[in-house]
Amino acid sequence: MDDWQTVIGIEIHAQVNSKSKLFSSSSTDFGSAPNTQVSLVDAAMPGMLPVINKFCIEQAIKSGLGLNAKINNKSIFDRKNYFYQDLPQGYQISQFKDPIVGEGSVEIEIEGITKTIGIERLHLEQDAGKSLHDQDPNLTFVDLNRSGIALMEIVSKPDMSSSDEAIAYVRKVRSILRYLDTCDGNMEQGSLRADVNVSVRKKGEELGTRCEIKNLNSFKHIGAAINFEVDRQIKIIERGEQVKQETRLYEVVSNKTRSMRSKEDAHDYRYFPDPDLLPLQLEQDWIEKIKKSLPELPDEKKLRFINFYKISGYDAEVLTSDRRISEFFEEVAKNRSSKLSVSWVASELFAVLNKLNLNIENSPVSSSQLGELIDEIENGTISNRAAKEVFEEMCNSEKSVKDIIDDKGLVQISDTSEIEIFINKVLEDNPENVEKYKNGKTKLLGFFIGEVMKATKGKANPGLLNQIVKKKLDN
Template sequence: MWETVIGLEIHVQLATDSKLFSSSSTNFGSEQNTQASIIDLAMPGVLPVLNKKAVNMAIMFGLAVDAKIADKSIFARKNYFYPDLPKGYQISQYELPVVYDGELEINLDGKSKTIGITRAHLEEDAGKSIHDLFDGESAIDLNRAGTPLIEIVSEPDMRSAREAVTYLKKIHSIVKSLGISDGNMEEGSFRCDANVSLRKPGEDFGIRAEIKNINSFRFVEHAINYEVGRQQDILESGGAVNQETRLYDPKKDETRPMRSKEEANDYRYFPDPDLLPVEITKKQISEIKKSLPELPDAKKERFILEYGLKNDDAEILSSSLDLSEYFEKASINVSSKFQLLANFILSEVVGLSNKHSLDISKSPVTPDEIAKLVTYVSDEKISIKQAKEVLNESWQNKTNVDKIIKSKNIEQISNIDLLSDEAKKILEKHPKEVQDYKNGKDKLMGFFVGQVMKETQGKANPKALNEILHKLLKGE
């Protein structure tokens, strides 16, 4: 039996307007190299000036994960050559990061577990190398160069790919809740490196491989699972895992070696003499603390108290800012049927958004529309089955739910007099079956329901209809 050991390094792009050390815009998707100033281009003689907002954002994160905040933090140069790294060094932090010694509780399969957060430090992003634009030549886009990041380094506390993804999702939810990142994984605002190793339980850590730059929750799970399998094969055949950096290829669902330990750079870290140490005061920390928005754990408690949700549902809803916002927007228009709403969102809406790989915040069916559907179900205007059908159609055709219900004429008949009339008609039509039923052929109840449904084109409220039929058959 092998035990999987996983530690994550998460890179989170901070939502500042300007770069970490220059006044260039951090806007995504602008024309190449239009957001690269003389500082981002590393012209001779230029100097970095720290964007203090980024420091405050790092502090916010630190407070959210119960970490210590350094009273004095230092920027260091990480030296290596690459064309998208204009200075030939990245300004990062080595000793004395802004945030250290934090922890985060995650919940998986009803069990909770604490993951240690070693540190979170500020650093600047590199530019982008583009290899497929010009034949035989590489192009450099420095728009991203200098964009502020925090790198969040966990302890090797996770024991499965699912735990890693749960942790990753929670961090994602925290940074989005704090408003310090847009968390957009497709645009690279939130990406992670996974350190994976195997060991026999109780033994020392095994040799790890680092899988670089994974940019979706799904890929993280796949990449780790692939890597675990690969390492297990090696170890079980008596081999040794290489300490190396690997890349995950989502198309082939495999990891491939990128560079070995021997090829690894000696980054020659040393304190950046161009920047003064960052002094962080207690006052600054307490002011930031006061301004912190609601975090996922607090939100979960509130969802249980305020909406009476089940623990597990509150947990899932609060773990994603998009999801909780969606729920809360819909909840405004749903009177008291919050658990029903939660069920419907978690099973149906989340199902659709997963199927279409679309963020729930970008769902074509708005929370208001979902509230309507849930209200109709709870008022027994439509059945839950119909609600699902309407949702599907609304998602696909982007038409509003009222229109669909009207056009399909699928409004449920819950009117008792109306249903009684229909039921009576059917019973009168089938005296033999009524007699058989009375003689103990219970199965025939389904027949009667089916007949009424047929008459009403399936619009009869099944629950009400059942009650009415029971009453009529007993009474006769």
């Protein structure tokens, strides 16, 4: 395997989070009844004409700037001609020779090593409708609600060489778009899909024939599809055969890719400038204005987190990969221990979100509630261990942090004399171990602390406890 190289390029289709479609006023809401968000324009009724959505252009510019890319002052909308049941016009309005956004780049990090992935272009285009093949044995049903929704197609250079890099790239682009709020990045609903071009070659040899795997809508599928495809292509070449250039589909159930039958026809899309639209000319002022409005992006934010909160690169990466998470973290960490904040957000909270399959937006615990909990730890009211119990309760109830602590009686014993009573009792009950300790078996310190904790039902302030036990034994 070692002498094989994989070459991967990715086209991401990201749905612009506009209220209305790219060339018509129909709503883009997800999940409506079939064919209820279809205008005369979307259905390609005779005599209908496209009128472009200003907001979509703005979002494309914003995304381009976020991808460090060149914004083209003049761009052209072309027709891509082909027949398909989900393409009412018989052509898709897209951008071919003159896209709105030109070359750019993003950085990905794999195991601490940074790599730059080139962006070839970003252009605006119409989404197609949706076909349902499982409703009738002899018929395909077509829903045009998606038809005409604005997509940004982001084309990478073939700069990735593993499924890990491919996933990291898509994650990064998704993260940037979500920071910019130009695409919600919801892969389950299809707001962000990837077409992955994969080829393999022996080291030093020419580029191999590539296959395009269409419409991957989760990171897991991207990884699995690439891994399967690389394996498949290597096996073909090793058998002395040739890889056929084709479009393939990834099938989740079998975890395999297969040739797409409907795409077997040779393509000739006959692109030409859409005569219903004039060239799009952007004023430099508008671009500058958008540039000024850009939020802090993940790379910048990560650096700031490392420097300001003094946290590790790994933690900073985890906390900044998503804009809402980073904002949540900053709300929690404000005027609090960043170490505690990282651990409560990135470990405890994430574990709960994962378990409940929730986004940070629907977190059962708000940032201010989590902050209050950390305050109680910081001021010594509760121990870390008790805090976990409180947190668990917070996830399941509406009760305030204070109420939970009171109800459960979790207030920590921080009174020295009170703790001493418990310690004295434990030392009295275990003279043999006291003797052993004094003879050098200092490891037994943990035993004494454990016994006191047991006796106090975990409520003894661990710092104080440790300090007093040690003092008593060492005397």
